[in-house]
Amino acid sequence: MTDWQTYEAAVRDEIGVPAGDTDRVRRAIDNAIGYVNGAIGGYSVPETVKTDCVTACAADLYNARDARLGVMNVGDSTLEPYRISTDPLRSVWPKLNAVGVPTGGMVIA
Numbered sequence: 001m002t003d004w005q006t007y008e009a010a011v012r013d014e015i016g017v018p019a020g021d022t023d024r025v026r027r028a029i030d031n032a033i034g035y036v037n038g039a040i041g042g043y044s045v046p047e048t049v050k051t052d053c054v055t056a057c058a059a060d061l062y063n064a065r066d067a068r069l070g071v072m073n074v075g076d077s078t079l080e081p082y083r084i085s086t087d088p089l090r091s092v093w094p095k096l097n098a099v100g101v102p103t104g105g106m107v108i109a
Contacts, residue, residue: 004029007054014059025062032058035088043101056091064088 007029012018017025036053045053093103 003033007033007051007058010051010055011058011062014055015062017062024065025058028058028062029054031061031088036092039089039092039096039103040101043096045096045099045101049095049099053092053095056095057088060091061088 004026008025011025011029011032015025032054035057036050039053040050096103
């Protein structure tokens with residue numbers, strides 16, 4: 001099993017795409033793995049936390065295509081714009097903070 005396949009079932013469950021669209025799902029997971037590994041850096045985090053972070057990041061990346069310019073239509077028959085963050089790690093930062101990885105505005109790169 002390749003690295004992206006480790007997260008595939010969790011990501012598909014999160015985005016609500018049980019089958020198909022494999023190339024797009026794979027790209028989102030591969031990118032999320034890169035972003036999350038970069039954010040973790042040299043810190044050690046439990047595998048369950050890393051899986052949660054990769055899943056959340058991949059779901060945001062997957063859904064970003066439907067939110068060009070940061071706005072996504074989430075209404076049924078009416079236009080209800082929903083602004084999303086352009087930060088691919090938006091949902092990851094608080095999770096990493098919770099396990100002791102310093103993130104956010106107070107971190108100097």
